[in-house]
Amino acid sequence: MDKEKEIKAYLDGELLPEVRMKYEIAEEMGLLDRVLSDGWKSLSAKETGRIGGLMTKRKKEKLKK
Template sequence: MPNRNKAVFPGAQSALDRFKYEVASEIGLSNKIQTQGWENMTTREVGAIGGFMTKKMVQLAEQQLAQNNGVSSQLARSAGADASQGAAQESGR
């Protein structure tokens, strides 16, 4: 099955891939990936990697928000645009 996950920003995909391998190493799965490949990983293992990635990204975002004393106007605009785009897609426009 092809990977349908695409990075929002061009160039971020390689950083996300490196991050994925870093997280896999942290939770002790890098050897299995290297010897057996991603296609032979269990759903639980891949989910653990994705879940830990998400947790770390949320922590980073929270840190940045705390340092900036709240939500930046750029982030707020982006969230509003994403919500509008999602609503338009759901309505079939």
């Protein structure tokens, strides 16, 4: 999926739950504007790792419920 289609899918609510979670976490961290304008490559390794870590944490929490 190219960048424009992914952004449109995010805004329209048509993404897979895992991808939606990635965007939601980026938004919570205040990074969503940069991701939407410059893509995921614009994030540092630290920022990307933090998003991945939070995704893993949330997935584990869902499994416990």
